[in-house]
Amino acid sequence: MNSKSLAAYERVVGSVAVSQLQQLADNLAGARVVHVNSTKAGGGVAEILHWLIPLMNDLGLNASWEIVEGRDAYFNVTKAFHNGLQGSPVTLTPSMVKVYEETVAANADRLRPILQEADYVFIHDPQPAFLRELCPDRRGKWVWRCHIDVSRPYRQVWSYIKKRVADYDASIFSMPHFAQSLPHPQFIIAPSIDPLSEKNMDLPQAEIDGVLRRFGLAPDHPILTQISRFDRFKDPLGVIQAFKLLNSSVDAQLVLAGGGATDDPEGEMVYREVLDVAEGSDRIFVLQLPSDAHSTINALQRASTIIIQKSLQEGFGLTVTEAMWKGKPVIGGNVGGIRLQVHNHHTGYLVDSPEGAALRIRELLRQPERIGMIGDKARQFVRENFLLTRHLREYLTLMLGFRRGLENHLIRV
Numbered sequence: 001m002n003s004k005s006l007a008a009y010e011r012v013v014g015s016v017a018v019s020q021l022q023q024l025a026d027n028l029a030g031a032r033v034v035h036v037n038s039t040k041a042g043g044g045v046a047e048i049l050h051w052l053i054p055l056m057n058d059l060g061l062n063a064s065w066e067i068v069e070g071r072d073a074y075f076n077v078t079k080a081f082h083n084g085l086q087g088s089p090v091t092l093t094p095s096m097v098k099v100y101e102e103t104v105a106a107n108a109d110r111l112r113p114i115l116q117e118a119d120y121v122f123i124h125d126p127q128p129a130f131l132r133e134l135c136p137d138r139r140g141k142w143v144w145r146c147h148i149d150v151s152r153p154y155r156q157v158w159s160y161i162k163k164r165v166a167d168y169d170a171s172i173f174s175m176p177h178f179a180q181s182l183p184h185p186q187f188i189i190a191p192s193i194d195p196l197s198e199k200n201m202d203l204p205q206a207e208i209d210g211v212l213r214r215f216g217l218a219p220d221h222p223i224l225t226q227i228s229r230f231d232r233f234k235d236p237l238g239v240i241q242a243f244k245l246l247n248s249s250v251d252a253q254l255v256l257a258g259g260g261a262t263d264d265p266e267g268e269m270v271y272r273e274v275l276d277v278a279e280g281s282d283r284i285f286v287l288q289l290p291s292d293a294h295s296t297i298n299a300l301q302r303a304s305t306i307i308i309q310k311s312l313q314e315g316f317g318l319t320v321t322e323a324m325w326k327g328k329p330v331i332g333g334n335v336g337g338i339r340l341q342v343h344n345h346h347t348g349y350l351v352d353s354p355e356g357a358a359l360r361i362r363e364l365l366r367q368p369e370r371i372g373m374i375g376d377k378a379r380q381f382v383r384e385n386f387l388l389t390r391h392l393r394e395y396l397t398l399m400l401g402f403r404r405g406l407e408n409h410l411i412r413v
Ligand code: UDP
Pocket: 042, 043, 044, 045, 047, 199, 227, 228, 229, 257, 258, 259, 260, 289, 290, 291, 293, 294, 297, 316, 317, 318, 319, 320, 322
C-alpha cells in the first residue's frame, strides 16, 4: 500500500495542485467511499487503487478498497465479458451467467453492509457490476467505472452488461469515444500514474544496471521493451513479428516482460504461445515477472531505448504513461486510450501493423536525437495530463457534483 502523504507530491506537481485538492476534499471530509474491483495484484486498475485509496484518506475522506472473490469458473466468465466488451465474439451461455451472478451474490452477502452505508461506491469494470442490483437499500451514489475500451462491444455481451449497469447513478469512461447509450450521466476521466511509486520513482543507475545483468541484457545495444500482461489484446506476437522485420543491421534486443493478474485466467496460455514464437532467438527476452516486480519493471523501462505498446484494444495503457514519464518514446497501437497519450510524431508514434512498428523502430534507432526530443515532450505531456493529482481532482469534483445535486446533468470534468 502507498504510505506517502500528499505533501510528498508537492515537489513533483507543485504546491498549488496539492492545496487545490485539499480545498476540494474539505467539502467531502469524512465521506465514506468504497472502491470495488476483482484483484489487488496485476493490471492497471489495481495499480491505480493502490495509491488512490491512501490519498483519499490522506485528504480526510474515509476510503476503503474491497474485492470480489471467486473461483476459476467465475474469472473465465469475467474474462469473456472483458473480451466481449472489447469486441471479441464470445458466446454468453445461461450457465456462464449463472456462475457470474451466483459468485457476485455470494460476495454481496459479505459486502452489503459496507456498500449500502457508503456515501460513494465506485465499481470498477464488469466483474463486480452486478453488486448494484444486489444492494437495493443503498444510501449513497453508485458509479460504474469502466476501464475497458467499450467503443465497439460485442452486442450480446454489452446488452447483458448494460442491464447490470443501467441502474447506477453515473458511469466513468477513460475517453469520450467509449461512452455508451446509458440512462445516466457519463463522465470522462483519464487514468494516471503515481510518480513516486516503486514503479515510477527515480532509480540509481546501479540498480538499473543490476536488472540488466540479472536478465543477461547488453546495455550497449538498443533495448526495445513491451511491458504487459500476457494477453492477446496486447499483441505480443505482433511485437515479435515487428522485431523480426527489423533488418539484421539493427542490433537490438527485444524484451517482453509481464506477469499475470489474479483475475486473468488466459495469461499462462498466451505466455506459452509467446515462448513458442520467440524460441530460437537469443535476442528476444521473454520475462515472466511476479506481480510485485515494480522496481524491476521500473528499471527495464528506464533501461529501454524505445517502449512498445502495440495493443489491438486498450482502455488506456498505464504502461504507456509510465514509459513516457521516464522520458521514453513509445510506439503504441493506434487504438483506444493510447491515442490520448501518444500524439503521433510528437510524444511517440501510433502504428496499425507489425510493419508500421518495425518502420518506426528503425527510423528512431537511426536518429538518436529524435529519441531524446520525443522523450522530453512525452514526459512533459504526462506531467501536464496524466499524474495522479489531476485524476484525484476529477474524482473529488465528481463526488462534489453529486453532493450539489448535479446528477441530472452530463458533466465532463
Ligand atoms: N504490470 C505489472 N506487471 C506486469 C505487467 C504489467 O506490474 O507483469 C503493470 C504495468 O506496469 C501497469 C499495469 O500493470 O502499471 C498495467 O496497466 P495497463 O493499463 O497498461 O494494462 P492492463 O493490464 O490494465 O490492461
